[in-house]
Amino acid sequence: MTERTLIKNLAAREDGAVTVSGWVETIRDQKKVQFVILRDESGSLQLVRPRPEPDAETGKSDDIAESISALTLGSFISVSGELKHDERVKLGGIEVKIGTLDVVGKALPENPIAEDSSIDKRLDWRFLDLRRPEQALVFRIQTTFEHALRTYWVEHDFIELHTPKLMASASESKAELFEIEYFEGKAYLSQSPQFFKQMAQPAGFGKIFEIGPAFRADPSFTSRHATEFTSVDAEISWIDSHEDVMKLHEELLVAGFAAVKAKHGAEIEALFGIELTVPSTPFPRIPLAEAKQIVADRGYVVPRADADMDPEGERQISAYAKETYGHEFVFLTDYASSIRPFYHMRHEGDEGLTNSYDLIFNGTEISTGAQREHRVDVLIENAKDKGLDPEELDFYIDFFRYGVPSHGGFGMGLSRVLMLMLHLPSIRETTYLFRGPNRLLP
Amino acid sequence: MTERTLIKNLAAREDGAVTVSGWVETIRDQKKVQFVILRDESGSLQLVRPRPEPDAETGKSDDIAESISALTLGSFISVSGELKHDERVKLGGIEVKIGTLDVVGKALPENPIAEDSSIDKRLDWRFLDLRRPEQALVFRIQTTFEHALRTYWVEHDFIELHTPKLMASASESKAELFEIEYFEGKAYLSQSPQFFKQMAQPAGFGKIFEIGPAFRADPSFTSRHATEFTSVDAEISWIDSHEDVMKLHEELLVAGFAAVKAKHGAEIEALFGIELTVPSTPFPRIPLAEAKQIVADRGYVVPRADADMDPEGERQISAYAKETYGHEFVFLTDYASSIRPFYHMRHEGDEGLTNSYDLIFNGTEISTGAQREHRVDVLIENAKDKGLDPEELDFYIDFFRYGVPSHGGFGMGLSRVLMLMLHLPSIRETTYLFRGPNRLLP
Known part of the structure; x- marks a missing residue:
């Protein structure tokens, strides 16, 4: 098994190395820092990564930054990183700083249903x-x-x-x-x-x-x-x-x-x-x-x-x-x-x-x-x-x-x-x- | 609910009034005494009743004796009577002396399957x-x-x-x-x-x-x-x-x-x-x-x-x-x-x-x-x-x-x-x- 910690169990853990797995709920791909909200069957969690200085020649950040930028909503990913308790984080007062990121199942970019979809449309999906x-x-x-x-x-x-x-x-x-x-x-x-x-x-x-x-x-x-x-x-x-x-x-x-x-x-x-x-x-x-x-x-x-x-x-x-x-x-x-x-x-x-x-x-x-x-x-x-x-x-x-x-x-x-x-x-x-x-x- | 005691729980009970319910497994209808083996989902039990002197005119015993004689195997009955521990009784060292007997669901006399019936016949029944x-x-x-x-x-x-x-x-x-x-x-x-x-x-x-x-x-x-x-x-x-x-x-x-x-x-x-x-x-x-x-x-x-x-x-x-x-x-x-x-x-x-x-x-x-x-x-x-x-x-x-x-x-x-x-x-x-x-x- 992927040695992952359920999100609901993170709050009780001490700061340190952790692996979490789930699907991408939202992405905020900012210039200085990248945020991903990850959801698993037990809850949701903020993932964070400061964006490294772009390469002088290509203008690109590193591979992980690129792969975060390329993430689609709903994709299933596994992330290892550092758990940190920080009461400024609205979502449960914790976040995980991304160390490695593995895209296990990439989602098509367009979610066919939305919040206001009819029940019939929702049942189709x-x-x-x-x-x-x-x-x-x-x-x-x-x-x-x-x-x-x-x-x-x-x-x-x-x-x-x-x-x-x-x-x-x-x-x-x-x-x-x-x-x-x-x-x-x-x-x-x-x-x-x-x-x-x-x-x-x-x-x-x-x-x-x-x-x-x-x-x-x-x-x-x-x-x-x-x-x-x-x-x-x-x-x-x-x-x-x-x-x-x-x-x-x-x-x-x-x-x-x-x-x-x-x-x-x-x-x-x-x-x-x-x-x-x-x-x-x-x-x-x-x-x-x-x-x-x-x-x-x-x-x-x-x-x-x-x-x-x-x-x-x-x-x-x-x-x-x-x-x-x-x-x-x-x-x-x-x-x-x-x-x-x-x-x-x-x-x-x-x-x-x-x-x-x-x-x-x-x-x-x-x-x-x-x-x-x-x-x-x-x-x-x-x-x-x-x-x-x-x-x-x-x-x-x-x-x-x-x-x-x-x-x-x-x-x-x-x-x-x-x-x-x-x-x-x-x-x-x-x-x-x-x-x-x-x-x-x- | 019929206030019955499961047969498996009788051994632990003191002698005295009890009601048991189940189906008739065997009958020994003797001249002096009548025996019925009763089975429920938890076990089997000997029921007993001394046959009263027959009526001088009709030659018949009383109603309960007649109804025991008329029992068919497999019939579901409910019996109230006296529980008695008696180590001479082979079946669990207990028996119940029949006080009242209620035939709830009478069985047809012929059981269509026997011990040696084929699996197909048994599945039919x-x-x-x-x-x-x-x-x-x-x-x-x-x-x-x-x-x-x-x-x-x-x-x-x-x-x-x-x-x-x-x-x-x-x-x-x-x-x-x-x-x-x-x-x-x-x-x-x-x-x-x-x-x-x-x-x-x-x-x-x-x-x-x-x-x-x-x-x-x-x-x-x-x-x-x-x-x-x-x-x-x-x-x-x-x-x-x-x-x-x-x-x-x-x-x-x-x-x-x-x-x-x-x-x-x-x-x-x-x-x-x-x-x-x-x-x-x-x-x-x-x-x-x-x-x-x-x-x-x-x-x-x-x-x-x-x-x-x-x-x-x-x-x-x-x-x-x-x-x-x-x-x-x-x-x-x-x-x-x-x-x-x-x-x-x-x-x-x-x-x-x-x-x-x-x-x-x-x-x-x-x-x-x-x-x-x-x-x-x-x-x-x-x-x-x-x-x-x-x-x-x-x-x-x-x-x-x-x-x-x-x-x-x-x-x-x-x-x-x-x-x-x-x-x-x-x-x-x-x-x-x-x-x-x-x-x-x-």
């Missing part, structure tokens, strides 16, 4: 867009958030699964299914790990989790939809109702937000102007029907024929939860069976409602959870009730024919959580490489 | 196959192994990525590419995160990792190939050569194996008869050409026209490493350019060799790693040299046109590591749901 400190921070936060969730799961004896993304049939609606040429036949891309994470319950795994891709052939262009997204899933046995799933879900989010705040809270405040709140438990819970009434009382009647919410309704009920409970999260519970899939368990004694919930965070839905119907006869009836052919679902219903515990779980969109956590306008900002109907590149 | 304790252990080991790797990465300041699996073109060979109907056009399934994990280097991320699915339309039916597999990937900036990648790779494997041995060593010995070895570092390194000579000297001439190894050659060199260095791992290094992709960096001064390696574990290749070519002009030449059209690769070559550090990384097949760690005959045993040319179900 995502690898440059990601150099912005706030963009890199998004993925450091993602790393910390996921690791906190997984650590919670591992400490609570969950098993990590990698369910297959190649399927013989749909896992959700047939409408948004990607079809694949699969040797002599067809396969489909998994829309969610739903069936396979449930399969772990009759397998006796008890508690499982998965963070992996899911695919929807969804032609919409909203700020919160993608054709490929990272789904955070958990499924647990021996629950009494969806309440047990919500409890798990809350605890995970608290673990995730606490870890992010502890590690990145100051940076989030500096770069996004947000003071992160670790949510308190229990999160507020409002039955969907009641939520719609609350929203109506606030003057917004959800313009839908069915029992569901719409995005404005979600914003309204979220605002209500914030005003009433001071909480950024709210569980909407007991969705009508008519707007839930056949595998959500219905209320005992009220077929019209399900043991299910959506989780709303800062105005937008981030997750759906439910207790699953594990009784084979009821499951078949519910499938028929939805106009589905139970024979087509046989491979799935089989999972429950040889014994199964009660169970439930949730699926949550990772990029949505990050978007809403950081008050960003679109999941395009919180997805490493966004995929939509018009976007497969880079 | 994978959710039942996974109830075998050694199968569940595989996925507990997977969980521990992955978490140890991720913890290493997080502690070393790596960023976790989720690269897209939907691509506009091939990431490796065009031969094994799955094609998808993508709205009005076509998309392809990612064969590896290669291009996108490299993209993080010019993005200035420094060090990244990903564990996610990769897809190969590979028609082969060997014990080590699948059409979908979980790929463990890392990529780091500022390396001097592939040696830096191998060092990282070794440290990760040591962390993973140490964690697995600490947590599951005793169970692995009990269920698989294997004493797990945590590998020592450095792993042996043998240049490929030398390895082929060693194998030839052992009497096996690799029957290939090109410079590559074959599976028998891998077994032979692995046996050599075991005999000579007492090591289960061996790096084969410096592969010929002719058998490596265009993006592997070639030796300075010897175009014929690359800064690359394969890692062999217990006789089988589990990983390929390399330093990448980051110099645009050389990269284009190497692509041409491979008969590729650099224009088709433009979106990828663009990553390096605006500045890039030196970098490299590896990709490793998770199921292969587990298969070879546990001396299992096929990755079908170490994949949650195997996918092959003939298998998309369940």
